[in-house]
Amino acid sequence: MPGEVRKIVELMSKERGLPKEVIVSALVEGMRTAAQKKLGPQAEVEAMYNEEKGEIEVFRLYEVVEEVHNPEKEISLSEARQKNPSARVGDVIGEPVDVRDLGRIAAQLTKQILTQRIRGAERELIYQEYKDKIGEIVSGFVHRFHKRDVILSLGRAEALLPEKEQIPTERYHRGERLKALLIEVRRTGDPQLVVSRTHPEFLKKLFEREVPEIREGIVQIVAVAREPGRRAKMAVISKDPEVDPVGACVGLRGSRVQVVVQELKGEKIDIIPWDPDPARLVYNALAPAECTQVIVDEETKTLEVIVPDDQLSLAIGREGQNVRLASKLLGWRIDVYSETQYARRQDPEFLKMLEVEGLSEEVAGRLYDAGINSVKALAEADPQKVAEVGRLRLAEAQELVTRAREKLAGEG
Template structure:
């Protein structure tokens, strides 16, 4: 062993960022383990690091006896007094042992030290990053394996999985990047740090770094939603009426938002003012489309949004992107319908409601505006609530509910659907009959559950436009063609 280990301990501690005590404990454990290889497991052996001498001392404790029966655990009084003049029978005396363990013992000690130092390094790394989950970290790309990037983030290496990379991004060894700390895991292999550039939290943190008002707490990011590399929405709120949250995030001449856009490789970002009024919030989230009116179902967090016919494609967005992001941002299920389609649906529902006693044009519209869309919903309402809504006597409300329940049972499960389509031979025809539907399109439609023309007309345009190879314009044409077939079948 070196005559003075103090310098080595200090140097290793500095290089590895490990405390002095941790290294000394590792040395003592290593020497103790190696001593077992040399001296066996008999007897009580202790290790102590002598700070002044700068060396590890090894002692074997033996019982002082008159007659030695077991040399590994006992020592004679004569030998004991050579070591300690005051030794007495029955004392436990520490006998210093040599720490020259030979090649095997030295190798064992080395392995123990390496293991302990690695464990200490892992613990330090974990302690450094465990509270940084959700932060942004900068690093350098070290290597690439199967599309995954391994990034040097200082004292350790983090991984940016392929699925957490923005589509279209290309990195090379040595490139610098910033990413969001998604997760930190500690296991037998050490500490694993997972990064992300696609997480909505990355967008929020970038704005937090760019906009001082956010870090100061004046502006709060309520929610964020992304389709990485393409488009994102972020909802912001200001606790100070004098501070415009959207303007602050945009910055002078768009400087702040542009910095974020550049980091996200051109991702288009919509900054939305948050509102406590959920209807207004969702209308803001669907911008730039202009909303005509909304119908809210708070119990199921479902909102029916009506837009002018010329605003439908804008509200839905390319391949349903705008409404999809708005739904993620707000946490509401959003169903978008055009004025013309809504007029058709509402007309059919009005006629259905007017079959009930005491329900006319005005009261059917009141029910519709209150969110009722089927006889089942009326059948399940409390009589007192219905009487209050329609401003009628409770007895009449009970009669309406009873008739609605009877009508619902007569109509069966199909009455649950909001859109009531007239049954006809044309409606039950195959989607192959629709103009513009070839073999490939027919296969796509049928695979996704659209077997008949009636199935297609019941479809929400958002879902239809999101099918492979369909798109919004083709979806609109298909629905128009299907409707024409139905109308021709009625003649």
Template sequence: MNTQEIVRIVDNIARDKNLDRESIFLDLEAAMVSGAKKHYGDPDCDVVVNIDRNNGQITAYKDNAPIDIKELGRIPAQTVKQVMIQKIKADERDSIYTEYAERRGELITGTITRKERGSAVISLEGRAEAYLPKTEQIPGETHHTGERLRAVIADVREDTSQVKIKLSRTHRDFIRRLFEAEIPEIAEGIVEIRALSREAGYRTKIAVGSNDDRVDPVGACVGVRGSRIKNIVDELSGEKIDIVPWSDSSQDLITNAIKPAECTEIALCFELGRATAVVPESQLSLAIGKHGQNVRLAARLTGWDIDILTPDEYNQEVEELTEIYKEFSTGDEHLIDKFLALGLLTVHDIEEVGPQPLIDELGLDQDLAQRLVDLAIETLKAEKSGSESAE
């Protein structure tokens, strides 16, 4: 092998395996040092090897005396080969880990090379292998060898022998990255995904806002005749996606998030982080959703704990609260309205918030606020006692 061929081989390895050229030269020098020490049978001898990075010329010294690496023999050459293989594998492993660790959360495309106990092993651009566990696959999907699929990089870990790259198609970020890939306005930052909640394989709710008053964020995501959202739904094997406009108003956001059901009223209790949404009786099942999915996703999207009531149920709550506090109403005819304005619909709510919000938000004096809370506690105790007696 001539010296120029060394340079060419190093350049090829650096390009094909995405390794630093200088690190390969250092590895090669270290491997030749190991081979020389093997040849002389003295691991403690002082051997120095230098390779010219431009022309591949090798200069070597043992105890400051020049030596010819080419004349060391077959066994040292085999040692050099083994050491080089180990070092290049280690460098490649470090390179893969560094590259993909920095790409956590990115959307990536790969080809399934084999299936292992439910998991899919995926080749990433021919450079690394990743795995898609069964738990990270969308429920109901089936994959086959040779199929190309998209997923997000969920985790990257470095083991002693390999880098383990874990992919996911169930993570919320998978939806986020698909929207970025399919919708130019999101990729350009004109439209933003402000909130997202998902139950993979079933339904996703996504709230979008626009940084340009001329751009309708929902329309941009849906596309002409639904063309854009159709591509995403097809990628998700038919998973339903509700796209709603973002609002800085919690009431408006919750109203949007509950859709396709229509809310007639929203009561917010900031102290408890709870919202009560009133919907017509005919839309109750729609608001709650199958197995509670619609209201559950709406709660995650908005960050509020959402209760769904019909108008009759809401009125009944108000009537019961009015009856319990009727002795106080003579002193303040707007007391119940004040409770409702705070989102307090039941004695449970009043007992839970305690007297301080009644003092701070309603302007009640401390004694009255405490009496109102004490009555709530007594009412709950009586209800519990009556329930136990009935049993």
């Protein structure tokens, strides 16, 4: 039917969101390939789209010659002039091929090539659409699961949320709406997009959406440290002395920070004021614990933080989480000591005790406070007393006493 191809082109272009030229090119290539297969490898075949008729025309090409040696490719001058009186030697004459004669092979080949071309064109469109959006938040629905990975539907495109980029405490459900940070765009592969919910930048972008002062550049997020799904620390600074950066991020009655917490399924977020002085910054980062003293070692980028005895567990946090996040935030190593621990460490004898293999600082502290305050004292101590004071098994206490004696002998 005249115009049938035009209708197909327009319909597919609209459905797929692709330029008509891509569809036409694929259809033309499919018909040309089908004709080539039908007519044999020796035949010269050309196909083109007739815009006026809205149809694809296929021609078998022959070179006009005086004497025919290859009938697959050549036509005599006399025969050519029967088709075109003005034909001359060296001309190329196209003989129309009825596409209806190509049969089912033509349809299958055309469909195959069309599918490949469309997939390639769609991939390129997706690449061009998203390549400049790396580092931005995208939103989609949980579409399907592949092993432990989640595939999100973003409309035309799909995005891969790998297991390592998932918040460990989250469980995803098909159809659930999800936001994530776009971290990679690939030209090939399926899916082409890779997203993350654990990246520190994801937290920054979520706050950027909720806090106008961040979008306007008044408040700046300087550093972020996360243990995804559990806790995060974020340091902020304001370019305007009239604007409190922490208050701006928290919002009235916590309204702004709560939106981010809800998106992260309950991840606790500590927002602190940034300070270029690491000693002052660590005071803020270890809050709510109070710090008595901070000793800075610029060369090794280490901070020794001394806190009141009753604040030690608070400063360190559950399983060391508080001090670990503070260390990530600053990019410095942080060693936290209670005032009692720090006082012990000023005694060279206590530091020598820590050199005894297998003796932890916690046990050494108990022994020190009980009067076993040097390697010599440990070597001469009754293992039974060491076990009681250090809260050890007798065999462990005997091993420590033996190692203390070995250390003394080695030094002697």
